[in-house]
Amino acid sequence: MVSLFRALVVLPLAIGAAAAAAAPHIVTDAWIRATPPGAVTAAAYLTIVSAGAADRLVGATTPAADTVEIHTTASAVGSQRMMRVAELALPAGGRVRLEPGGQHLMLIDLKAPMVPGTKVALSLRFAEAGTVEVDVPVVDARAQPAAPH
């Protein structure tokens, strides 16, 4: 419901502000994996839907952690390894998914554990469209049913 509401609001704005700054992208399906006490990192997942023009996610911040990095996951034989990347490309009119086993945001040096049922403010910084703020729910992934396809 929230993402539909945002989509309806953002489209007229985009038309009216054609000559001004790029319209904000829409963030859906955002969640942060709950962490056990003492954990220093947490992963955040979300989908970014382009507001029109091509753009790049160049960073993120949150009051809940000292640093947020953009990570990709590389699969080697029998293992997965995370790598930091400087940015993620968002194709014009397209979307980019950050999901378990792939790209994600890494919250580093958590100030407190990620508790299921709470929300964490996340500020996504784009090269063209500026900043998009999202309130991201913390989810105990073990309690979630498998995602539908």
Ligand SMILES: [Cu+2]
């Ligand atoms: Cu990571």
